[in-house]
Amino acid sequence: MAPGGSTCREVTESHRSIVDYDITTERSESNCSTATSTVGFGGKLGLHQNSGVYELLECPVCSNLMYPPIHQCPNGHTLCSNCKTRVRNCCPTCRNDLGNIRCLALEKVAESLDLPCKYQSLGCHDIFPYYSKLKHEQHCQFRPYNCPYAGSECSVTGDIPTLVAHLKDDHKVDMHDGCTFNHRYVKSNPHEVENATWMLTVFNCFGRQFCLHFEAFQLGTAPMYMAFLRFMGDDNEAKKFSYSLEVGANGRKLTWQGIPRSIRDSHRKVRDSQDGLIIQRSLALYFSGGDRQELKLRVTGRISKEE
């Protein structure tokens, strides 16, 4: 124990401290093991010759890469700013008081590194200065998509072919080939509008996939139904398509003309922005015919490609 250092709890090894501080959930996706295969360029430090430097930049507590401010204890043990706020001023390695010491030298070393995008294994071959990497990864076109299924919270992520197979196999979603559709939505007790969602339908059209959502929700106090289309791909590609939806009966109809939203936007976000065909319940029941006790809506639509 260093003179004057106060004793903290019985934490001696860094891997032990991960358990003690309960931060294992912080390890997220930043698995950077792919980085070791990269070749540096442009006069900056090449990573393959500098994996020692790279290791120094891994937080010894959570194993994530460290970004400024990088902290250190009076004995020089480093840790990331996330972990610093969690360890209550106690160095996880030597148990001395942490204080508020920045490790400027390591921050400077990081500046000189080039690192590959963490989605390298998914097809991104870009290499970034250390401090630009995080920003790129938030928008990298190769980052995995979330499962677009809306009925339950699903944590599956992947590229589009993976998710199409997942929707088919695990959610038993209907797949349709073609760019026009004619779909019936039925509910025997339409007065229960507890954020009901109907089975997603996926369309194969122009060689791409689109998800047709239909759901009930409360808009303020008014019960509504909403149909909208999402595109299985990025926003810049979604904009190349448009779609129309139509619902009606007895000589009346509602139509909607829209641009499919990328599944990068959650179905909830799209719903809350009301970017789709919205049908008030009274009108939906009128369109259903009969005695208004049952919802029976026929939604037709078409997906088009803008030239």
Ligand SMILES: [Zn+2]
């Ligand atoms: Zn950390």
Ligand SMILES: [Zn+2]
């Ligand atoms: Zn220490």
Ligand SMILES: [Zn+2]
């Ligand atoms: Zn990338």
Ligand SMILES: [Zn+2]
């Ligand atoms: Zn899923």
